[in-house]
Amino acid sequence: MREDEITAWFAEQRKLSPEDFPIGIGDDMAEVRLAGEESVLITTDMLLDGVHFDLSKVTLREAAYKAMAVNLSDCAAMATVPVAAVVCVALPKGFGFEELKEIHKGILQASDKYDCALVGGDITVWRDREPFVISIAMISRCAGVKPVKRSGAKVGDVICVTGFLGGADLGRHLKFEPRIKEARFLAESFVINSMIDLSDGLSCDLNRICQQSKVGALIEANAIPISADAKKKKEPLASALNDGEDFELLFTLSEDEFSKLLNGWNQPVAVTRIGAITDSGKMQIKKAAGEIENLVPGGYDHLERDCKGKDDDGL
C-alpha cells in the first residue's frame, strides 16, 4: 500500500467539518479555524537516522537544519508564513548536552533565517544505541493570502517549477532553502491555482496535484529543468522526475496569470514552465523525440521505499 492511499484512508475515517478545518488531512498543511476569521496551519515531519540522513556522514547540525527545512517547505507549499516550531528528539544513549547544542544550532540556523520561533519540544533518550530521531511540528499563518491548496488545478493551467530538479541525494537535500519567500511572492502577486513542494519527486508530487484536483497533466521532457547533480547521474531525466527531496515549488496557474508572471517575476530563483494541466485524467510526458507516453508516479515512497519506474527511464 502506498503512502497516498494510506493518507486517503486516514482522511476517510473521520470527516472534519470544513468550517472548523478548512483544509484537512492530505495537503501540505492542515488549516484549523480558531475563533472568528482567524486560522492557523500545522504540519509535521519526522526524520530518522539511516533513512533521511546518515549520521556517519552528516552532522547533527545538518540533520536538524534539514528537519526544520522540510517543515518550512510545507509552509512554503501553502504560501503561508511560518510562526513557530516544536521539536522532539530521541537521542541514542550516550548523547548529551554537547549533541543537544549541535542540534540546537541546526534548528536556529533555519529558525532565525525564516523567522520561525522555537517554542517547545521534548527530549527523550533511548535505552541503548537506537538511532537518532528528530520530529518537528510547525505552525504558520495566512497573513493576508489564502493558503494555496493541491486541489485547485484547472484544465488549461500552466505547470511550473522553481529551481532545478534531481540529484538532491548528492547533498542538496541537507542544505536546501525552503521557498518561503518565492511562494509568498507568487501568491501575493498572481492567482496560483494549486501548489505543492517537491518532497517525493516531480512525478509523485504532480500526481498528488492531479489526483486532488481531478485533472490530468502533460509535461515536456525537454522543458524539465534538470539540476547539475542529476546530470552527473546515469539517467538525468529519471532523476529529475523521481529522486525526490528537491523541495522546490510545483504550481499551476492560468495562461493569463503565467503571462503576468513572465513579466513580474523578480526573484533570483528560476521559474520554468514544464507543461499544462489537461482533461486526460492521467499524467503524460512528451519525450524528446516527440512521442507522448504515460507518466507513472514514481519517486520515493516512504512506505514502499522504491523508485517505481526507475528501471525504464522513470516513465
Next chain:
Amino acid sequence: MREDEITAWFAEQRKLSPEDFPIGIGDDMAEVRLAGEESVLITTDMLLDGVHFDLSKVTLREAAYKAMAVNLSDCAAMATVPVAAVVCVALPKGFGFEELKEIHKGILQASDKYDCALVGGDITVWRDREPFVISIAMISRCAGVKPVKRSGAKVGDVICVTGFLGGADLGRHLKFEPRIKEARFLAESFVINSMIDLSDGLSCDLNRICQQSKVGALIEANAIPISADAKKKKEPLASALNDGEDFELLFTLSEDEFSKLLNGWNQPVAVTRIGAITDSGKMQIKKAAGEIENLVPGGYDHLERDCKGKDDDGL
C-alpha cells in the same frame, strides 16, 4: 545535566517577544499570538518503544492512546481546550496497513473522547527492525479562560492534586484519563494561580512550580493521596512522590479560593489538599511523625533516567 536545566538553557538562547509568544519554552504548552487577541497553544511529546511502553507487552493501540493522552494532559495542565493533533510514526520494517489501523484506533479513542481532531501526520519506515516511535504535536485554544501557567504560585497558596498518585507503571500510565474537564472546571470556577500535570512525579513537578514561581513549598506526607497501585509497592510514599506518569493535576490557589472549591467541586475525581506554598525557597515535607525534611526533586528524568532519592524513601 537534568532535563529542566537543558530546557532552561534552550529558553535562554533566544528571547521570545512576550507580545508574540505570551508563554514560551518551559511550561506545559507554548502560547503563540496570531493576529489581534487570538492565540493558539502548542505542545509535543515523543514516545519510544522500550522507554515509554514495551510493545512486547502492550498493543500499538494502547501505545497510540498514551501518546495522545500525554499531549491532552498538557492541554489540561494549562486549562485549555484541545483542538487538533498531528501524528508522526516511525514503523519497524515489516509493519504495514494493519499496524497503522491499530495505531489509528488508539489515536481515535482519545481524539473522539476529547474532541481533538487528527488533522495530519507523517509515516516513516525504518530500514530494519529499529523500534517504533510515535510523536504527536497538539494545538489548543483558551476558549475564554486564560492559560494557567506554572509560574503563578503565591506564598500562602494551598497546594492540591487530583486523583491518587504513584504506581502508574503498573498499568495506569497506558489508560489514564487526561484531566481536561476537571482543569476547565477549575479555571472557569476559581482563581487558579498555578498548575502543571504530574508527568514526572509529584516531587519533580512541584519543583517546577516552585522554581518557576520562585517560591518554596511544604507538603504533608500524611495528606498525599497514595494510589492503590502505589500501596502494593515497597515504599508507597516514595512511589507517590517519584514514580511519575500519574497525569493528575497539581495546582495552587489562595485559601479563599480553596474554600470556594471545597463547596463548589462537583467532579467525580477527588481533589486533595496536600500542603502550602511557602517563602522558604525550598521544598519541604512534613513526615508522618511530624518532623520536617527537605524534599528532593526526584521522579523520572528522561535524560538521567534515574529516580533520585528512591534509596532513602524518596525524600
